[in-house]
Amino acid sequence: xxxxxxxxxxxxxxxxxxxxxxxxxxxxxxxxxxxxxxxxxxxxxxxxxxxxxxxxxxxxxxxxxxxxxxxxxxxxxxxxxxxxxxxxxxxxxxxxxxxxxxxxxxxxxxxxxxxxxxxxxxxxxxxxxxxxxxxxxxxxxxxxxxxxxxxxxxxxxxxxxxxxxxxxxxxxxxxxxxxxxxxx
Amino acid sequence: xxxxxxxxxxxxxxxxxxxxxxxxxxxxxxxxxxxxxxxxxxxxxxxxxxxxxxxxxxxxxxxxxxxxxxxxxxxxxxxxxxxxxxxxxxxxxxxxxxxxxxxxxxxxxxxxxxxxxxxxxxxxxxxxxxxxx
Numbered sequence: 384x385x386x387x388x389x390x391x392x393x394x395x396x397x398x399x400x401x402x403x404x405x406x407x408x409x410x411x412x413x414x415x416x417x418x419x420x421x422x423x424x425x426x427x428x429x430x431x432x433x434x435x436x437x438x439x440x441x442x443x444x445x446x447x448x449x450x451x452x453x454x455x456x457x458x459x460x461x462x463x464x465x466x467x468x469x470x471x472x473x474x475x476x477x478x479x480x481x482x483x484x485x486x487x488x489x490x491x492x493x494x495x496x497x498x499x500x501x502x503x504x505x506x507x508x509x510x511x512x513x514x515x516x517x518x519x520x521x522x523x524x525x526x527x528x529x530x531x532x533x534x535x536x537x538x539x540x541x542x543x544x545x546x547x548x549x550x551x552x553x554x555x556x557x558x559x560x561x562x563x564x565x566x567x
Numbered sequence: 568x569x570x571x572x573x574x575x576x577x578x579x580x581x582x583x584x585x586x587x588x589x590x591x592x593x594x595x596x597x598x599x600x601x602x603x604x605x606x607x608x609x610x611x612x613x614x615x616x617x618x619x620x621x622x623x624x625x626x627x628x629x630x631x632x633x634x635x636x637x638x639x640x641x642x643x644x645x646x647x648x649x650x651x652x653x654x655x656x657x658x659x660x661x662x663x664x665x666x667x668x669x670x671x672x673x674x675x676x677x678x679x680x681x682x683x684x685x686x687x688x689x690x691x692x693x694x695x696x697x698x699x700x
Contacts, residue, residue, distance in 0.1 A: 419675045428676065
């Protein structure tokens with residue numbers, strides 16, 4: 384699956400729903416969301432159950448919720464046929480034959496959550512990756528994915544050797560957060 | 568410990584051979600062997616009941632979460648539906664066999680999937696063809 388195909392898919396989806404918010408898009412696409420209670424390592428899963436597209440997301444995902452939802456939405460748009468009962472997508476186990484799918488879903492999430500013009504103008508102002516992540520309130524790894532993709536599409540001009548692209552399974556290292564109210 | 572391992576442990580603790588134990592619970596030798604190797608499972612709840620009587624325990628001890636779910640599906644929609652539902656649980660367990668998920672996560676995922684399964688069933692009723700009377 385080429386990067387351009389994924390980019391077009393995201394653009395048409397945004398046009399269709401008039402929003403970049405994954406929650407709204409999921410609602411508009413009539414995908415079911417189910418919470419996973421009390422998970423330690425599992426963040427999200429995607430599966431088609433009896434012809435119903437279903438996203439499972441950890442109830443403790445916290446600020447990662449948007450990232451995980453966008454990632455699962457990527458599985459929905461790009462790999463729905465493969466998510467029959469033979470394959471499961473979820474964000475803890477890295478399997479070699481799944482890693483290409485995870486990479487594509489990450490790319491989808493990066494395109495969905497980050498606006499082209501916004502990030503381009505910020506990069507021209509000289510922001511570094513950490514600052515970009517803070518300014519756009521997005522995950523740093525998604526920023527890296529997005530920048531390397533923008534360079535490939537020749538929308539911005541950066542020396543390719545200066546880029547750092549994360550592994551396809553970076554979401555694996557993320558853990559659900561237990562919110563401790565006492566500490567505040 | 569799964570169903571087959573429980574059977575084997577009980578049999579070895581009591582110094583029974585497979586032939587003797589199979590006779591007691593009223594199944595063939597081959598069937599018992601397949602049970603112990605987790606290649607086959609009793610289809611009827613009565614078989615579980617019979618084994619539980621021999622082993623002197625409650626039959627809920629023999630059942631796993633998945634078994635209970637499948638038995639309920641089989642009761643409401645029949646064996647062919649149960650076979651389809653089994654595919655979901657099998658995909659789940661084979662994936663978890665990698666061992667990277669903790670037991671609590673497995674439980675949480677399984678609970679969510681059963682919930683999603685019933686919700687999907689309910690949802691699909693909107694689109695099905697009604698039976699003629």
